[in-house]
Amino acid sequence: MIKKLTALFALSVLSVNANAAMSVGGIFKQGGLIAITYDEAETSKITVNDKAIILDGDGFEYVPLNRKDTKLIVNQTLKSGKIISKTYNVTKQSYKVQHVKGVKKKHVTPDPKHLDRIRGESKQIKDARKGNIEKYFDTLLPEFATPSEGIVTGVYGSSRTYNGQERSWHKGLDLANKEGTPIISPLKGKVVLAMKDSYFNGNLVIIDHGKKIYSIYAHMYDIIAKKGQILEVGDPIGLVGSTGRSTGPHLHWGVYVGQQAIDPEFFLKDAKDLKK
Ligand SMILES: [Zn+2]
Secondary structure: OHHHHHHHHHOOOOOOOOOOOEEEEEOOEOOOEEEEEEOOOOEEEEEEOOEEOOOOOOOEEEEEOOOOOOEEEEEEEEOOOOEEEEEEEOEOOOOOEEEEOOOOHHHHOOOHHHHHHHHHHHHHHHHHOOOOOOOOOOOOOOOEOOOOOOEEEEOOOOEEEEOOEEEOOOOOEEEEOOOOOEEEOOOOEEEEEEEEEEOOOEEEEEEEEEOOEEEEEEEEOEEOOOOOOEEOOOOEEEEOEOOOOOOOOEEEEEEEEOOEEEOHHHHEOOHHHOEO
């Protein structure tokens, strides 16, 4: 607890009020992340934009900001019945439409005979992001090293079309480089999924960094990390490839809070080094 509060004080530029029974800090931007530190003995409920946050008893929770959030209202109900309300503006981001061409037909409109497989893989991916283990990092917000060198060919939040057909928005950062380029663990964590040859994501790894923070690595040529393995920063995850729904070798890197994707670029220690 003392460690967490120290980290919050260090982030005083980020709208932190450490005097109240609840402190809210973080990145108040669409696709950002807020960290709520609260007195668990005094608190009965916290809602963010009217949605109840699961309080896991350690006085600290993360809440992801989605791609469209513009305002954040955090209400803390104390056991005394008193409600403390805090309102924050969320900075809008501009998202472009990206048209991806040359996608294999089976990855745009899958044959119905593959639907069971696709659903099964999607469930495994969701289930892998359901744990809640202790934080593997000691900063307030996760800080990632760059997982792989490459040129940015896709960013978080853009709407996407594949061969002209509208599909879901892009939930990560694409780093293009030649096949076989090493991918390393950018933050300590535990491998919770190592899936070979999945329909859309190809060779896929998911790492749990604790407190519902996950990172995912898709389209790899090969997987090196093993399920259950604890990876330190710099340990190998796999190699850049073009497996699954991909039109050229690149790493698709995503950061999630539970099932919700946030913008990986906000959490990169050396984002200035990205080649765009
Ligand atoms: Zn991608």
